Amino acid sequence: MSLDKEKVRKVATLARIKMSEEELGHAQEKLNNIIGFIEQLAEVDTDNIEPLPSPVNIRLKLRKDEITDGGYAEDVLANAPEEMENFYVVPKVVE
16 A cells, blocks of 8 residues: 555645645655555564563563652651641642
């Protein structure tokens, strides 16, 4: 399948992209190259290939879901210009 100039023009119109005749020709060439590559990929036999989450078949190490940091509210709020009940106090910006 290849795109002619009119189909490229229609795609550009739908995408709200203004293109000159020269740009249409250049876009037509690029889009046809992309479509050709996709057609090449479609020819590859993948019937007995298991899908992978990544092209590299490695297993990620999982860590335990535990809290490793926190509980330092006093230290965090030490630099605050104003705090109330362990929260920063900021000026109201919406009326």
